[in-house]
Amino acid sequence: MSAFENFGVRQDVTDVTRLECGxxxxxxxxADGDDVAQIAPGTPFAALPEEWHCPNCDAPKSKFMAIES
Incomplete structure (x- = not known):
């Protein structure tokens, strides 16, 4: 299975799922939150505001994909 096969699909994303910018x-x-956007530790990805973007490259939330632990 390709790493991009489920790109943008939000299946099996829990409150502790880590997501990676594509x-x-x-x-x-x-667990870490986002210091740049003042997002508190413990904030799940689903609870991030819609206007949140990647703190490194400014990509929108839709470009993030779940990564396996």
Whole structure:
């Protein structure tokens, strides 16, 4: 299975799922939050505001894909 096969699909994303930007590979880890956007640790990806974007390359949320732990 290709890493991009489920690109943009939000299946099996839990509150602790880490997601990776498909543009620059930055990882959003809910345990860490996002200091740049002042997102508190413990914030799941689904709870991020719609206007949130990758802190590294400015990609929208839709470019993030779940990564396996």
């Amino acid at each position: 543009i620059c590979w930055t990882v959003y880890d809910p």
